[in-house]
Amino acid sequence: MSEIPTHSAITQFPIIDDQLVIGGKSVTEHLEQGLSTPCYLYDAAVIANTIRTLRKHLPEDIKLHYALKANPHAQLVQFMAQHVDGFDIASQGELQLALKTNINPQDISFAGPGKRDEELLAAIEAGIRINVESLGELNRIASLAEDHQPPRLSIRINPDFDLKGSGMAMGGSAKPFGIDKEQLDDVFRTAHEHKLVIDGLHIYAGSQCLDAQAIIDAQKASLDLALELIDTFNLCLSEINLGGGFGIPYFPGEKPLDISKLGAALSEVIDDFAALQPNVDIVIELGRYLVGEAGVYLTRIIDTKTSRGDAFWICDGGMHHHLAASGNLGQIIRKNYPVVNPLHVNLGKRTQVTITGPLCTPLDILAAKHTIGEAQVGDVIAVMQSGAYGASASPKDFLSHPHAAEVFIDERDA
């Protein structure tokens, strides 16, 4: 008989006496000391550890950028600025956050379709790199930049391959992101006519991939494409941004990405590339891989009931705070995030229950028919893997319930 797939074990936080410990304290201690639910907790030590381990495996000279869209919490962003080499931003709001940190504007890049003139101008004035997403955008940049310092430009390419096995493919077919490889003739001609210098390429093939080989293949294909374009368009590049797509295990049966295999293969392809193009910086930009495992969403059980034989726990938080855990942020088949009773993580009596939020919609589910340590009204449950695309990616005003607090815990501040 085949085994029922389970969630990957929690290894990023200590579990002491079967209790989840976040930022050096059990959830009970946090609550006794005044933490109120619903809330997100982000643990700085977990982020620092993830980055340390990642850097150990990645080639030494690769530039590691943080994609603010994963979690734009101001303290977390300040913390990230101490630990990464640059930022990827996707709006003027993120630009403002990024400019308040110690990250050099030269190490910030701005990607994303539909950049408004105001945003492009702010980017040009700040001297950050713009990843150009269309010919139209390039033309607008040309006229906006007329009385300003020359803009720093990369072309974001929609390649003719995608990132296999990614949760979200962002290249390889008709997409609003980047410029089709087949249209690059026009783009480089237009840049030349406007005397705009393009000295970077950005290739973002997909997101949330747990298959190291698929990422290696996409990175290799990206660097091969870069070499082809350098040759065809006689480019003089200072930077290639290979995107990222490194995933974390969310659902039963998923396994963590093999980062040592990935790092070793990336070193080889980068060495081969550097032998031909020694003066080009190679950047990867990651969001969820850096912060996703460091966040926990806590919500309290308000009511319990059974309906037609199924048990329900109804909580004070749900989809309006955590759209991704409810399955409504891009999941095709809804699956459960790892949700645990933080007082009885692995041991003790288990029960099967559907955990919902307080919204009047059947979409408001935090876990369906999920096996978890027994709990009762007033107890708190923990949704793990919640540090990325949580609070900021959720419809927090839906039904006008209170917002979730977000608490960044850096034990060094204690």
Ligand SMILES: Cc1ncc(COP(=O)(O)O)c(C=O)c1O
């Ligand atoms: C251009 C770009 N960079 C970085 C990211 C971050 O992705 P992730 O959080 O999966 O690493 C995304 C996600 O959509 C993206 O579109």
